[in-house]
Amino acid sequence: MKPVRTAARAMLASIFVIQGVRSLVKPDATTETASRVTDRMKPLLEKADPRIPTDARTLVRIKGASDTIAGLALATGHFTRPAAFVLAANLVPTTIAGHPFWDRSRPDAKVHQTQFLKNLGLLGGLLLAAVDTEGRPGLGYRASHAVDRSQHSIKRSQRSVKRALRTAKREAKIAAMSAATARRLPG
Known part of the structure; x- marks a missing residue:
């Protein structure tokens, strides 16, 4: 071509x-x-x-x-x-x-x-x-797809942050339960 x-x-x-x-x-x-x-x-x-x-x-x-x-x-x-x-x-x-x-x-x-x-x-x-x-690809195509990729990247980041917050909450709950159990034990 x-x-x-x-x-x-x-x-x-x-x-x-x-x-x-x-x-x-x-x-x-x-x-x-x-x-x-x-x-x-x-x-x-x-x-x-x-x-x-x-x-x-x-x-x-x-x-x-x-x-x-x-x-x-x-x-x-x-x-x-x-x-x-x-x-x-x-x-x-x-x-x-x-x-x-x-x-x-x-x-x-x-x-x-x-x-x-x-x-x-x-x-x-x-x-x-x-x-x-x-x-x-032309400039318009590249620009629109860059925006799409950025939006997808932001959504992935948001999901990762939410997952990390849930994990941190769970771990904090487990840590709090462990601390409460440790206080109840004779020692």
């Missing part, structure tokens, strides 16, 4: 690495398309932090760097879950801005629909990679 995961992650990541490098080297090729999203995000980015660049060209390059780094991480098996999550998050605005198939006035609406659906498939693969624990 491991070779299949490794190959699948590399195949899934390849498009992001290639497109990321292209965006870094030639950001102007996608700046106009990206500006449909970046222009809407500009007020939000400026409000969040005025130091954040808001021009489409810079944001395209930042996304390109992010896709390249996350794609390489996913392909090489390093930080695969966070890398897949970053790629999935980056894919959503790209898909919406780049493939508006719902605009039927465009002559290339069918092509955009195909590309939109391809990106939707990639998003599904990335989401699977983001939750893939490679056969090991």
